[in-house]
Amino acid sequence: MQVGEICTREVICANTETTIAAAAKLMRQYHIGDVIVTREEQGRRIPLGIVTDRDVVLGVVAPELNPNTLTVGDIMGPELVTAPETEDVFDAVQRMRNKGVRRIPIVQEDGGLAGIL
Numbered sequence: 001m002q003v004g005e006i007c008t009r010e011v012i013c014a015n016t017e018t019t020i021a022a023a024a025k026l027m028r029q030y031h032i033g034d035v036i037v038t039r040e041e042q043g044r045r046i047p048l049g050i051v052t053d054r055d056v057v058l059g060v061v062a063p064e065l066n067p068n069t070l071t072v073g074d075i076m077g078p079e080l081v082t083a084p085e086t087e088d089v090f091d092a093v094q095r096m097r098n099k100g101v102r103r104i105p106i107v108q109e110d111g112g113l114a115g116i117l
Contacts, residue, residue, distance in 0.1 A: 003092045004085030007106040007115030013038045013045055016073030020060050023072050027053055036105055037076050044112030047105040049076030082107045085114050
């Protein structure tokens with residue numbers, strides 16, 4: 001089975017200039033634990049990074065930084081792990097384990113965001 005068959009297609013996204021406060025509000029509104037940081041390119045959303053609720057708590061709230069001035073671009077990780085829609089589920093899960101990630105954006109052949117696993 002391919003990851004494109006089972007991934008969640010409705011993904012909440014933000015651009016790099018979205019404040020942490022705004023991203024946290026999106027997470028609360030949609031009852032999700034992450035937002036995918038993307039840029040628009042020729043009508044496609046290209047994934048650049050991911051910010052999780054844990055990133056917000058440990059990276060902003062705990063050190064008492066200002067969530068209204070910091071952006072998701074400021075705290076997203078330097079390396080984004082993605083998987084193509086055609087990747088086998090077992091292979092994707094193995095890679096997620098090896099990289100230590102619990103969420104992985106699924107991308108189309110042209111690099112556009114297709115979903116999240």
